[in-house]
Amino acid sequence: MIPVLWLCGPPGVGKTCVAWRVYTHLREGGVAAAYVDIDQLGMCYPERDSDSGRYRLKARNLASVVANFAAFGATCVVVSGVVDPSYRPAVPGAAATLCRLRVDRDELVRRFPGRSGGGGPVAGVVASAEELDAGTIADLCVDTTGLAMPEAVAAVEAATEGWRTAAGAPPPLPVFVPTDGQVLWVSGVPGVGTSTVGYAIYERTLRSGRTTGYLDLRQIGFGARGQVDHQLRAANAAAVWRAYRDLGADGLVIVGGIDAHGAEAHYARALPAATPAVCRLHANRADLADRILPRGERGSWPQPGDPLLGLPVERLRQVVERAVADGGELELAETGVRVDSSGLGVAETADAVLATGVWPLLESGQGQK
Structure with missing residues (x-):
């Protein structure tokens, strides 16, 4: 237990x-x-x-x-x-x-x-x-x-003192069932707009009449290891997608950071029957700074464990430099389909993602108000 x-x-x-x-x-x-x-x-x-x-x-x-x-x-x-x-x-x-x-x-x-x-x-x-x-x-x-x-x-x-006292066998793991369907992973380093752009695409897909799921990889990854654990995130994504697919969902939009060191392999193993597409958002240094520095005082949404909320400016500047460096690694690795969000708003970036054809559930321009 x-x-x-x-x-x-x-x-x-x-x-x-x-x-x-x-x-x-x-x-x-x-x-x-x-x-x-x-x-x-x-x-x-x-x-x-x-x-x-x-x-x-x-x-x-x-x-x-x-x-x-x-x-x-x-x-x-x-x-x-x-x-x-x-x-x-x-x-x-x-x-x-x-x-x-x-x-x-x-x-x-x-x-x-x-x-x-x-x-x-x-x-x-x-x-x-x-x-x-x-x-x-x-x-x-x-x-x-x-x-x-x-x-x-x-x-x-x-x-609630004492709630952690429990003994017995661990919970049964979910039955692994390879699940088909369209999966779009909107990825990138902090500041490129993965969550806001991914959610915009998700909303447009819903407006088009498709049954669709959305999943933030970070929000299902607060595990015991206390670090980015793509193996855990992939296992949770596969279980959630199975449940969504059973409800008749045609596709799943997932958002979250990616790295240049083979993280995609964990998701490929967890979702072997799905039709995946990785869209990697990119942004220049100036745009990353403009998006990251204000996050010390406010978040784009009230997410649990916002990693930037409350950080001092100097620490946020370090986050910017880390994002620039990580973005450079992703550029060299040519991870996913690249979409440059520099100088673009959320809707414009979503348009650019759809224009690449990575999300067949929604044609470019479809679902806009």
């Missing part, structure tokens, strides 16, 4: 931030912990009427990802995300502790309009909070009303 701590609650309650800090505290204490946000495991649309909110899809993928984390050395897993108040997800081979976070309604309303990334009407968030308050699926509840983030984290850690 592997212990799993799942922090749930309505949007805006702070579950992702608290979960990430619990995870980092474990890592700092020498614990081989892993982390995933449940929303990252259900980005496949349009959703089915039989699984509104894609809760069962996310639970299936969570079981696979937790098993892979354990196989790659994790001794526990921290999870964040909304759960269906009427459905407690099963994670085979895991000893799950479901901890619900809540705040008073007035504070939830104040938090939500300013929540980076949006998420839905405030009335719906309040209704979700009330439904969770009335439910009984959680093992415990921690009220963080009026607490600053460090205080909220301390309250959760105190309330």
